[in-house]
Each structure stands twice: as C-alpha cells, then as structure tokens.
Amino acid sequence: MVVNSCLLYPVLLSKSRNKLFILLANGVRFMSEKVSVIIPAYNAEQYIKECIESLFKQSYKNLEIVVVNDGSTDGTKAILDEYEKSEKIVKVLHTENRGVSCARNAGLNIATGSYIVFLDADDYLVQNAVEILLSDAEKYNAGIVAGLMRAGVSDQPITLDDSHVEVWSDLGALEKSLEDNEFTYSSCGKLFKREVLENVRFVDGRRIHEDSYFVFCAFLKRPTVVARNVYIYNYRVNESSASHAAFSDKYFDILYFAQEKYKTIEENYPHLLDKAKNMLVKSNIAMLQCLLNTNEKKYKRDIKNSICEVKKYKRYFLPTYPGDKKRFVIVTHNLYGVFKFLYRLKYTKRINKA
Template sequence: MLQKVSVIVPIYKVEKYIHRCVDSILKQTYTNLEIILVNDGSPDNCGTIIDEYASNDCRIIVVHKENGGLSDARNVGMEYVTGEYTLFVDSDDWLDRNMIQILMSTSLIYKADIVQSAFYYAYEDYLLFDNRFDKKDDPPIILGNKPLMAELVKNEIVKNFAWGKLYKTEIIRDIPFKKGVLFEDVFWAHLVMHRVNTYVILNEPLCFYLQRSDSIVSTYTPKNLDIIKGLLERHHFIEEFYDHLIDESYKGILNTSLIHYNLLLANRNKINGKKYRYEIEIYIKNNYGRLKKSVINDNFLKKQLFLFSLHPYLNICFLIITRLFRRLHILPRPIRLERVTLRGSGDL
C-alpha cells in the first residue's frame, strides 16, 4: 500500500499564482496525497478559490485562519497532517508532475529521513538552474548526520529552505516554525537536520521557485536582518552539538552580515538603518579574532573583513573595484547559473 504524503500549502495574497500551484499538486503521478491548503487570512479571492478546489477533490483539506504569517500557517497545517511523509509547497511555486513519485521512490530505496530535490529559479520568461556544484544527471548524494550538518552550514548543496524536501513526518512533527520572523527556515532547519540519519539530494530539478518582484523578501526592510538572528541562534546550537563546525558557522555569519550592512547602506534613503549598521559593526569588532580565523582559507572574505575593520566604506570600494575588474575581464567572473529560455507561458 502506498504511503500517504501530506502536502502543506500556506496561502496569502497569491490569487495570481494559486491555480498553477494547486493544479501542479493535483496532477502528480503519485496520487495518495493529503493536500492541506491553509488560507492565512488572505484578503483576495484565494479563500473562495481553494474552497472550490476542495469541493472537487476529496484529497483537499481547507483551513481558514486569521493572518499570522508563513510560520503560523505551516504550524497550523501540521496539525492536520496524517501522512507518513510531509512536503511543504509555497503557494507561488509549482511542481514537476513526477516530483512526489520520484521523492517517495528515493526515500524508500535509501531509507532516507529527508529527500531534497533540485529546483529552478523561475522568472517570467526563463529559468535558472544552479549547476555550480552538481549537474542535473549526476547521481544522488547521500549524507549522514555530520556531513549533512556541515553542508547545511555551508548552504551550498544543502539548502535551508523548508520547501523542496520530502520529510518523514515523525522527524518534523514536534518542531514548529518560529513565528513573526522572516527567513523562518533558518531558525528551523538545523533542529530538523540534527535528527536525520540519512539525507539524499537529487540533482534533477523537480520544482520551480518563482522569483517575484513583489515578494516579501524582494523589498528590503530591517526585517530582512532576521536572517542574521537566525544564524546567530543556529550558531549557539552548533557550539553545543557540532563544535567542529564553529569556524564555518562564523564564516556564514560574517558573509551575511557584510551583505546586509551594504544593503542597509544602499537603502539609507528609505531606511534609517544607522542603528542596525552599528550593531553589525560592533558584532564584527567584538568577534574579530574568531571571524579572522574562520576565513583564513577564504582570501576574498579575508580581504573584506580586514578592510571592513579599518572602515566599512573601504570594503564597499573593494567590492566596487572587484566588480569593475570582473566586467573588464581583469578578474575571472563567477560561474553563472545555467539559463533555460522559455518559449511561452505553456512551458511553465
């Protein structure tokens, strides 16, 4: 008998995208599904749309609730899960019709606690695939617990995203998402991965991650700094359980802090970010020795840290000059993601 997969879809102000998302789940070749659509107080017609879906397919469970954010919607959705496996899908994304079938088969073959799918960054008329580390036809990658945590901290082949992964429900049932934060997955993923014995990564892209100009993370605000809070919270966890990853954790915190310092500065006309920039400066100053040790083998970050410690604007000048030299081919350009051009909307 096929194990049931519970699919949780939090829904808020996605009337333009909801049909494509839900249809891609309903059309899955793996049919033993429980589709939990959580209307997070959406002010548009999403509630009516998903009620209509539920009236036409008995696999759909609709939950209407007051707006509480993505974390709260996912947590509420988990209360309705009865499947042995769980998949999170964001309501503006969509799935390849074979995705769940492939993830389930992989999980059973490798006795995996979690299976991660590769994905496309989906734009209006093209897709991008991150082929910097692995190619689409490369064999699956199987990780045990310690290598998994190392890759999670690096955030290269193991992503912090909750979506795009098939979980054994028992692994995640009692780990709620943190409410009221952006980048909630960063606060959550390490707690989940700590429980994992076998993690499988598929290199074939099976889902489509929509890149929206109006998304909550595309318009910069101080709430975007929640990602640093999440990394710091994870760092305390790393210190307790995976002390061999402390330097890698510091490296990630430094890189993210420098990026957000520059974003705060770039948005200074619309954000009073002086307080937040000062907090980043103080953190880097107080932890300079450990941060310096963490980037000893990363010349680019090492230069950024040194220049930032002299004055943050020196680092910005360094980045501008580096970008210019790359354009002039004086320095090598970073490897670009593989681009797939779409012929029309039907390709999506």
C-alpha cells in the same frame, strides 16, 4: 519502491490512514505512502490554481493537499472553497493572518501523511517531483530528500541519473549546512519523513531565514539526508521584493537564527564549532549586504558590529561560491564603502537593462 501507476494495472486491496496497499498485475504487493503537501497561501489568487493543479498532475497520486489560507483579503478564499468542494484530496484551513511560519505550522498540525512536502502558493512542481523524492527516501531509507529549485521554467517530467545523488548520514547533513547556507535555505523542494519533524516547528514571529532554522533543527535529528542534483521545484521571483528592496528590521532575523545555530553547536557538538564560526562569518556578510540598502544612520552600530564579527572569526572562513571570497576580503580590509559602491553599481546596471 515507487511505481509509476500509469504503466501498471494495480488492484486496491485496502486503505489505511497513511498507506494504500496495492496488488500489482504480477502479484507484487507494495505500500504507497501518503504524502502531505502543505501550502501556505496569502493573497495568492493569481497563482494558487496553477500551484494546486501542478499537484493534480503529479505522477505519484497518493497525496493529501493541505492549503492554509493565512487571512487572505483577495479572492484566494473563494478559489480554495471551490477546490475543497470538488476535490476530496484538498484540505483547506482558514486562519487569521499570522504569517507564513504560523500557516505552515497549522498545516503540519492537521497533515496526516507519512511524509511532508512544503510548497509555496505562487510556485509549482515538475510532474514527477514527488515520485522522485519518495523513491529516493525509500531507496536510501532517508528521513529528508532534497531536490533543486529554480525560477519557473517547466513542469515537464525529468529523467534521473544516480550520479547526481549525494547522501549524508548521522551529523553529515548538519555539518554540510554549516559550510553552505544554500543547503538549508528553504524548506521547499524537500521531502521530510514525519518522524523527523516531531517537535520541529517554524519559529513564530520571524520572517527571514525561518526556513533555514527549521531545516537545521530537522538535521539535528540525525536523519539520512539525500540531495539530488536535479530541478524539481519552480518558484517565481517577485520583483517588488528583490534584493534591492528597502531594508527593514526583519532582516536582523538572519543574525538571530545564525546565533541560535551557533549556540546549539557550541552546547551539543563542540567538534563542529569551527564550521559554526564560518557560518557566523557568512551570516554577518549577508547582513552587511542587506544593510547596503539603507542610508539610515541608526544602523551604523549594527554595521560596525557585523564587521567586527566577520573579523573576529575570519580565520574560520571557508568560501563556498566565487563571490564569497571577494566580499570577505572587502569587509576584512575596512573597505565597506567600496562594498556599498560596487553593490549599488551592480543593481543600477541591472535596473538600466530592465
């Protein structure tokens, strides 16, 4: 049970490493689980204060804020040092710059909460986000609870309606993730029970879709997963890294993780193999869309390979969103040039409107 503390008059009985034991005015005793919020930060001086302040505003108060400064070269370190001095709930770790995956792993290694939430340094939560996620975790005995993410609008609290909840048990969430890439797209906007993340870590050295594979590995633990159809997480869009940015080899991580997922399903859950093939089709189409941002001839073979993969598994394709089918038809009918033309036309119009 999660109780809004501003409506009650609790008396603290005792405090352990992960739990607060509280006696309410009516004599009811409940446990308030500690939630660790892990924030990787690299050159985040412009937004890190708003990010941390959104946690101070949370209606749920038993938080441990873990910020990993990933070798920032701006004023991030100085800001975090001030927070660490003044706020006991902020734990700061300074590391060399090794990337977001290593930073999150470092945060996981020192977090002491019973539950884990990931938050990026330039993003922020609505004021009752943690309370919503933890309430669902306890109500449904869930190992993972997910809310929705949106480009930043407001941090104001939101009201809930149970008709907006979906629940999966056993392999249900894993199966759903193979149908819908968006379901595992980010590790943010979710609450994880600590046991679910035992021996689960982000893959070092990979920079694209590392979140997706992390969540996929958590689903392999067969937890009960709750998805609440409300926006609890606000993110910022960095225009310099939008989808029309220059292509680089890091985008091949999309296929690396897709193939790792496929191998796992093939070896352990063959009854889900058809859906894994659907996932491969969508991943290769996503790769082709990324390759539209380059004119370099050195990627010609990669383009050909992705088209071949799409055609190889085309009978397993299941569209999730309206644009999926259009892209699939274009690729499977040898119209990659049309795909490229339409893509560039779309973003030329977007730039002209800006």
